[in-house]
């Protein structure tokens with residue numbers, strides 16, 4: 001099958017259903033990814049394994065902060081481009097900052113408990129490694145408190161096409177790492193295991209450590225020893241500090257990811273789509289549950305959401321003075337509405353959250369008008385998807401039939417993508 005073609009068709013299928021707006025957006029992102037042929041590789045591992053030191057070594061410059069205590073507190077996405085960096089905040093705002101000042105946003109010491117509300121940082125730099133559309137991502141340590149600041153390492157492993165998993169010879173593989181690998185092995189893209197800090201041990205000890213890692217990884221991944229899969233495990237000894245082995249690692253990753261970009265992309269997009277299809281089924285199941293709800297329960301929840309929206313309307317009228325409104329505040333309101341729909345009906349109501357103009361200033365009138373549109377639209381959509389007050393049995397039957405068709409179509413898609421993955 002032509003994966004781009006099929007994925008575009010899947011996007012169109014989802015776009016036909018109000019209920020699947022989130023999925024339509026997720027699939028649209030994957031279509032973009034296929035078109036742009038961008039390959040993402042995330043550096044993941046427990047804190048203090050030397051992830052950031054290695055990233056700096058790959059970039060050939062000490063751009064990111066490293067240290068003896070847990071440091072990296074936000075995800076940093078590094079792409080090819082003229083030297084510049086942008087900080088994205090949790091509230092949807094973004095700000096361009098000089099590369100030299102980045103440490104103030106991504107190091108725990110300078111941004112304790114993520115007081116600045118950083119969601120993610122994008123750094124552009126002209127490193128050869130990043131040429132041809134490779135994107136490198138540095139992440140906070142697995143199991144560290146900072147993992148919750150932004151997207152978790154788990155989510156990143158799921159999103160990336162490849163993962164450089166950092167181990168280091170000063171510590172055996174621990175339970176947190178084992179649990180992590182077990183939980184992501186199903187859907188993650190290609191894995192490379194970098195064994196760091198080899199400068200502190202001798203060759204004999206290194207051989208022993210590598211042997212130990214190999215056996216352990218086989219058992220975590222469920223590979224038979226000596227099987228083809230076991231032999232394909234990539235364990236790369238490096239010293240990020242002394243910059244030994246890093247070039248070999250880079251060459252291996254680039255050769256794999258760029259020369260086999262097409263194949264890797266197919267694999268990882270297919271895996272992601274299988275995950276999306278699975279989530280859509282859950283969404284449809286919840287939706288059917290709502291349709292089956294006892295009428296009094298259903299009506300009371302519906303009344304609750306309408307009352308909630310009425311209160312929100314009133315609150316708008318009561319806004320006094322001339323406060324400053326940012327588009328970011330609209331984003332926050334959207335998140336509140338999504339949470340309310342989830343709480344009452346168990347479904348994910350999706351909004352586009354625009355990062356680009358999140359800092360745009362709005363007048364009180366603009367803000368109120370947009371918010372009113374948002375409330376009205378939610379009301380109408382909920383009325384429509386739940387067929388509120390719909391007495392026409394034919395319409396109701398058609399709706400249910402449509403959903404059955406969607407389930408059936410999704411099953412067909414699932415089989416197509418599954419063929420790629422296996």
Ligand SMILES: Nc1nc2c(ncn2[C@@H]2O[C@H](COP(=O)(O)OP(=O)(O)OP(=O)(O)O)[C@@H](O)[C@H]2O)c(=O)[nH]1
Pocket residue numbers: 046047048049050051052053054065066067068069070071072073139140141142196197198199200238239240241242
């Ligand atoms: N001896 C030795 N020390 C290293 C090496 N690589 C990193 N380190 C040291 O390990 C410590 C942690 O390095 P970082 O790069 O900050 O580790 P990290 O994995 O990014 O840590 P978090 O961001 O907190 O998760 C620092 O003190 C580094 O100097 C290495 O190859 N050899």
Ligand SMILES: [Mg+2]
Pocket residue numbers: 051052053065066071072139140
């Ligand atoms: Mg770090």
